Amino acid sequence: MNRMASFCVALAATFAVPVCPLSAATAADARRGSEFFRTQYCVNCHAIEGQGGKEAPDLGQRFDRNYTPAGIASRMWDHAPVMWKAMSEKKIPLPAISADRAADLFAYFYSVRYFEKPGEAERGKHIFQSKHCSDCHSLTASGGSGPGNPVDHWESLADPIVLVERMWNHSDLMKGEMATRKIQWPQLTSQDLDDLLVYLQNLPQTKNEKLAFLLPSGEGGEALFKEKGCVNCHKGELALEFRLGDSTLTNVAAAMWNHNPQMQHPHPQFTLPEMRQLLGYIWAKQFFYTKGDVARGHKTFESKKCATCHNDSSSGAPALGKPSEPYSAITMVEILWKHGPNMLEKMQARHIPWPQLSQTEMANLIAYLNSR
Ligand code: HEC
Ligand code: HEC
Ligand code: HEC
Ligand code: HEC
Known part of the structure; x- marks a missing residue:
């Protein structure tokens, strides 16, 4: 260093x-x-x-x-x-x-x-099964009842940040259910996350949703990073700018999911605009650190x-x-x-x-x- x-x-x-x-x-x-x-x-x-x-x-x-x-x-x-x-x-x-x-x-x-080079729906389908999402989430309400809501009831899948915000806010419940079922917290790569998203966006019941991706501005993100307690752990050795060099936005999103078990519980909750600000802020920070x-x-x-x-x-x-x-x-x-x-x-x-x-x-x- x-x-x-x-x-x-x-x-x-x-x-x-x-x-x-x-x-x-x-x-x-x-x-x-x-x-x-x-x-x-x-x-x-x-x-x-x-x-x-x-x-x-x-x-x-x-x-x-x-x-x-x-x-x-x-x-x-x-x-x-x-x-x-x-x-x-x-x-x-x-x-x-x-x-x-x-x-x-x-x-x-x-x-x-x-949206130029989207993930692959076929791979996404495989991930939804192999990472055990389908153990708890059916695709439609009539497709059986797991503890998780069926995909066609999820709020919106417009972009990866939406998916991450939903996953993050419900992760305490998911963690509990996973523990009961002895399912290990699944690890996702950013490619997995992209593929999952494309798969979930193109199901017959979700296909017609309008997609728009807005790159979040990081404005306000730093305040959230403090307010929500992220900074309590992510300083010094764990400071994110030194850990996430050259990541894409989905890399950051996947990292947040993967490290979920190590973070505090219960999680602070984020609204969607807040999640955008937070991810935008974290993502932009690494421009300054390669x-x-x-x-x-x-x-x-x-x-x-x-x-x-x-x-x-x-x-x-x-x-x-x-x-x-x-x-x-x-x-x-x-x-x-x-x-x-x-x-x-x-x-x-x-x-x-x-x-x-x-x-x-x-x-x-x-x-x-x-x-x-
Ligand atoms: C007068 C025309 C012209 C203007 C004005 C211009 N560029 Fe370019 N730019 C080019 C050409 C020609 C190339 C391809 C050069 C080559 O093939 O080696 C290029 C290549 C690039 C590339 C690399 C693209 C690749 O192939 O990956 C980037 C990035 C880029 N320009 C950014 C910018 C930005 C930012 C600006 C404004 C500040 C800008 N350019 C203004 C003519 C221009
Ligand atoms: C052990 C059961 C279980 C597993 C495995 C699981 N989830 Fe969940 N999930 C839940 C529960 C319980 C909830 C909270 C209830 C709800 O909102 O659906 C939830 C909520 C969600 C939500 C929010 C749904 C909404 O209404 O917006 C998303 C998104 C989600 N999970 C995605 C996933 C993905 C992706 C995977 C696979 C990587 C996964 N889940 C694996 C149990 C599980
Ligand atoms: C209780 C301590 C704690 C809190 C609070 C916490 N984290 Fe973490 N976070 C960790 C640990 C530990 C890791 C894993 C580091 C490792 O892999 O060695 C981690 C990893 C991460 C990573 C991946 C970094 C990498 O090295 O790949 C991101 C991104 C992240 N956290 C974001 C957040 C955000 C955003 C918040 C606030 C909502 C937050 N964290 C709150 C402890 C925490
Ligand atoms: C032929 C000689 C020459 C070569 C080869 C060369 N440079 Fe330079 N470099 C210069 C000169 C002269 C300047 C000052 C330019 C000016 O007047 O602003 C400079 C400026 C710089 C600066 C800015 C320094 C400052 O003051 O902020 C950086 C960084 C730099 N070069 C990096 C590189 C790197 C990396 C390479 C190889 C990929 C490279 N240079 C190859 C001659 C060279």
Whole structure:
């Protein structure tokens, strides 16, 4: 762990609130991201879901829903030189993208892409049975009576957050019933959760419900995190920003379900809007904290020639390390747009090709830079 991170852990433990990194300011907002995308001319070249310019990749098509923050950062990084050239030809000024705006953009990309690559109903059906859900829940009221309500009586299955909110609020009852029946608390992956959702949404009796996914803004989430007692355990070693690097929203949801038995009982109850705020908040926090492998990142730093300039004070490149904010997927986007064009020029002068970085390489590099 780097100095900044351990400092944050210490602070978090002292004040019993997650104070770092940048947590107070973190409220990624998809709507603001969409606004930025329009006003900064991104939309002149890029369509999202078919709307907008045609000459650059449709960003709604390209990002699959399992993208991670490091994945987006790596794609922007890889394509930046071609994009800058296209921008300068069109006399579009390069935008400054601060870390906050990058977080908004990520949230926006995430929401527009949401239904593109749905789970598989067939797998979901299998999970509903193999994870014992069907032991207690029939699909229709006439399908037999378990202790749990039949699926066609569930309130709504519009999106995964709804499912999680329902599951969370009823988990005390479920836990009791499971104990009676000697069923172990089932563990679900995020893919399981997606598949389950698609299966449950497409049953004859639920099929006609209108689906809409709204990426939650994390606004208010931090207050809930305190009020509902999450912060009593999730500080210091258990602080979520250090545990959930590069997760999708369904990863977070699945983690909450899986760790249910370890959390306090009875559970605090959440309304649906509160669950949205809470998940939005937890999800956005990790933009500012990327998990990666320091040793591998070190190798990438060498093999992609970053070291050629950054470890040589005569090259004119700044020595990296001890940043005032820890490096993360979103600060890498900020850096890319701020320092990238100049860096590209220097690379061209030295015949170093613009390094291409995979999602994993990006995450590892970030971890390495934070450890320097
Ligand atoms: C002048 C046209 C133009 C503008 C304006 C523009 N882009 Fe691009 N962008 C491109 C092109 C062209 C590519 C593909 C480059 C390549 O193929 O390597 C691209 C690629 C990308 C990619 C990688 C997509 C992938 O394939 O995964 C991202 C992300 C991206 N742009 C984001 C943005 C954002 C955010 C903005 C606004 C701040 C923006 N772009 C503005 C032309 C543009
Ligand atoms: C041992 C029995 C049992 C098992 C196994 C079980 N549940 Fe439940 N479930 C219950 C009970 C009891 C309730 C509370 C009564 C109710 O609201 O249905 C409940 C409630 C729910 C609710 C809220 C229903 C509503 O009315 O909105 C959802 C959603 C749910 N369970 C999903 C699941 C899923 C998904 C699984 C499998 C991973 C599962 N349950 C496994 C017993 C069980
Ligand atoms: C009584 C202590 C306690 C409370 C209160 C609590 N949790 Fe947890 N939580 C845990 C423990 C213990 C783990 C499991 C950590 C592990 O796997 O080692 C966990 C895991 C998690 C994880 C998964 C983290 C990971 O490492 O994958 C999430 C997300 C989470 N909790 C969210 C919440 C939220 C949201 C609240 C408030 C509604 C909350 N927790 C309240 C103790 C608690
Ligand atoms: C050809 C030399 C060269 C190479 C190769 C190079 N850089 Fe740079 N880098 C620079 C220069 C010069 C700057 C300062 C640009 C400016 O004027 O803003 C810079 C700036 C940066 C910054 C911003 C530093 C700050 O002050 O915030 C980071 C982070 C960075 N580079 C990371 C990398 C990584 C990661 C790689 C490898 C994938 C890399 N660089 C490869 C020359 C290089």
